[in-house]
Amino acid sequence: MAEHFDDIPAIALGWHRDGTGAALATVVQTWGSAPRGVGSQLAISGQGDIAGSVSGGCVEGAVVVEALDALEDGAPRLLEYGVSDDDAFAVGLACGGTIRILVEPVGAALPEALLSDLVAARQARRAVAYVVDTETWTRRLVGPDDSIAQARFRSDQSGFERAEFVAIHNPPLRMIVVGAVHIAQPLVAMARLAGFDPMLIDPRETFGAQARFPGEVISHDWPDEAMAAQGIDARTAIVTLTHDPKIDDPAIITALRSDAFYLGSLGSTRTHAKRVERLTQQGFSEAEIARIHAPVGLDIGGRSPAEIAVSIMAEIVRVLRKGA
Structure with a gap:
């Protein structure tokens, strides 16, 4: 299920443009009883400020550390975390699970122009999908007519198509x-x-x-x-x-x-x-x-x-x- 509409990409873009620096963390896969759904996002500023969430509090601290490292070296990274039963219980779940998170520093890995186009599409209520190839790290935006994303737009479901992660951004x-x-x-x-x-x-x-x-x-x-x-x-x-x-x-x-x-x-x-x-x-x-x-x-x-x-x-x- 898609998350309720938020302005996380816009917040990340703002931090990047004001010189603070920003990274976007996105849940790309989940197993078991994960606290947040695929497509959920967390923006991290170069000063360690955050907006949004990727786990309901279980792994945010670790993701912030990785995001700050990513801002230093400019490289994206795929992270995997196990959510223990104790941590899961603390955020209201019956059992734990595993989440996979993509961290992308804005500017170095995620081009500012591409993020700007994504933010503009969201603000204009245009359905758009952000597609990133996790093998070649190429990125693009596609619309509802693109074959790779058609079914995902209708189901509001972000996810992997082979090595490509398709993040659906439907209007509210x-x-x-x-x-x-x-x-x-x-x-x-x-x-x-x-x-x-x-x-x-x-x-x-x-x-x-x-x-x-x-x-x-x-x-x-x-x-x-x-x-x-x-x-x-x-x-x-x-x-x-x-x-x-x-x-x-x-x-x-x-x-x-x-x-x-x-x-x-x-x-x-x-x-x-x-x-x-x-x-x-x-x-x-x-x-x-x-x-x-x-x-x-x-x-x-x-x-x-x-x-x-x-x-x-x-x-x-x-x-x-x-x-x-």
Whole structure:
């Protein structure tokens, strides 16, 4: 599973550019019950400051020492650490494991220009993979269409392809929920737990009130305007929940014209048939309309708002990981 989005590469780039020096440490393989997943990163400055983590505290000290040595000699290195049962227990694991960590000094091994391009892609929400050959130490950035990384982009899974380590940097997942109804309350909570950044849209201010959705991002603009301002990409899921064509339809039309990986709409089969008629009159083809998951959610027999939210969340994850 991918880690939640962070700015570790940007921090390393900043340290390098201000003259402090920086190295990036990346978990490239794990065995057993490792504390941090493959792709997790730790930035180390030339002064020994750190950001991020590669083991939850078990081996950070040793990695910092190796990183400072790497800054001295300019050479990358692959390190392997066993996490003892005692150390594992200290960070909340049932048993120990082994982790393999790649340390790269910025500038000497990892070119500044390449790291700068990686940081720029992340900031622009462009999916990119950093590929390093651990035999020749050649490095490059590739996009989602590159054959070596295609499957890894979809699964959010960094890892080795023979001697090449492929570090996936997908943009953060987002979910736009149109309609601040009862189902939306458990759905935005589940979305956040699953690693999505949720946003609610409802022009009806009584529904989309902070008191009903404490701490959530809520827009009272019309959906097409709010979605245009937000920007919709291939890491965005969209769910419409109002049943009201005046609110749902502008959101659906905007979503169908976007790269959103998921679009689901609440409503019965009969309600959806009327929706299809309206969209057909708007000029959408049968194939385009077929992108809509309706009635929304997996058929698990859910009745309560929370159970329906579970079915929606499950369907979104299925489409994200397995495709439509």
